[in-house]
Amino acid sequence: MALKKKKQKNTKSFWHRIRFKYKLSFFNETTLEEVWSFRLSQLSAFSSLAVFALVLIAVTALIIIKTPIRNYLPGYLDIEVRKEIMQNALRADSLERMIAVQSLYLKNVVGILTGTTPIDSIREIDSLAHVNADYDIPRSKNESNFVKAFEDDEKYNLAVLNPNPVPTDGIFFYKPVNGIVSSHYEADIRHFGVDIAASPKESVLSTLDGTVVFTGYDPNYGNVIQIQHKNGFLSIYKHNELLLKEIGDHVVAGEAIALVGNTGKLSTGPHLHFELWYKGSPVNPEDYIAF
Template sequence: MVQKKRKHQKSFWHRIRFKYKLSFFNEATLEEVWSFRLSQLSAFVVLAVFAFFLIAITSFIIIKTPIRNYLPGYLDVEVRKEIVQNALKADSLERMLAVQKLYLDNVAGILTGTLPLDSIRTIDSLAHADANYEIPRGKVESEFVKKFEEEEKYNLSVLTPNSVPTEGAFFYKPVSGVISSHYEAEKRHYGVDLVAAERESVLATMDGTVVFTGFDVNYGNVIQIQHRNGFLSIYKHNELLLKDAGDRVVAGEAIALVGNTGKLSTGPHLHFELWYKGSPVNPEEYISF
């Protein structure tokens, strides 16, 4: 039995290594023009090498050329970031067209005399109004203000006003969400946690300049914006940052996308902090979440 098995194996190797001759003859003279010898094993090796090089060349072409962008699910982070930025630019362009249309309508109304000059308000930013605009007081309001000023003339409490000036400042809600954790300075939690949908736009709370963008192990992608009157806003655990340090932003402009980055994050949310001249303040005292 063992000899029969060995004989079968020997016959198998002999068969696949046996060389066959392929010849080409001249039909008129029956002269052999060209011939070569090839075994089954050699043919398999040649086909395997050819298939390997074909797969390698195809993979190289797909990886090194734009063809890879047409493969399902192959879009990388940079391409997705570009798509998001283009969508935001399209939204900004639509907003600016609306502002320009309102401006032209106001100019046309002034030139035709159908629009009073006193009704014109600032339209260069839809997020805040002109702080210097004063609404004319009526007779009843003027009498009330005069009476109130007389009653409060000797009130000593006016000598210790709020140390954080907010006159003329409008704070934009950074994201639409639910507060999951409140401001607790004694627990070193200097902001509020807002649970929101993943990849929802994070908005700048006021006009300002981006002073920091980067990644922190605990807080993930972080962006900080310096505002007027000494305010500084901080946005943590973002999925993607849309601005770089030095960029100017306006209130309500998208600066990042809600994410779940950093060791201290347990789900998609935004950790929002508000600081004034180096000290943290409770954002809920300035923004209605």
């Protein structure tokens, strides 16, 4: 009971002490006349300081938010400023690209006027030079000799006298790769072959005896190899990972000529796109091969 009374007494003493008002007076030093005075307690002093601090914080925040000072704060860049910076960067990049194109164009014009650059060789400016789809790539000397030798070999081929438009008597077509046909031959949509889903890097086999007439890379079809066969057939193998033969190589039916891959923009997975052509016209490979 005595402890409780003592605690209450201390509490009353504390509130009395912080609420007790002190008088602060200012006197004229000459006349000792009181010029100004005010009363202030500890509680009112703490309250005044707290209010002043809150007001100062609020005013500072308001100045930062409403004035350009906010752009100097880390991570607080205005969206419009960011957008303008991005647009300026894009404009600078476009101007740099246009300057490069114009410089290359002027360089080609100077070459043509001075006679140092053949006209047909100007094919470097992708946005200005028109690429003719019918552009005939000149044959090299080795390619011309190979074509001439092949035509001489075929000159006395009696198979051309066969009235059957697609002769297949006595011909066995090897399956080019082991797998599942994922897309069939559809000439209406210009899909002149079959897609065979297979394991990556599995061997691709030549379907008949023949001679390799083309090997190369196509942006859409990846690594491509073509084999000309003496009976008028031409087989084409696309999207290969690796080509094992070169132009002019003679291959036998069932010989590995490439590895299954996923090359080219039109490929969506490891597979072989296989086409079979007869005298310049596509035929359905599934009519001749059991996949």
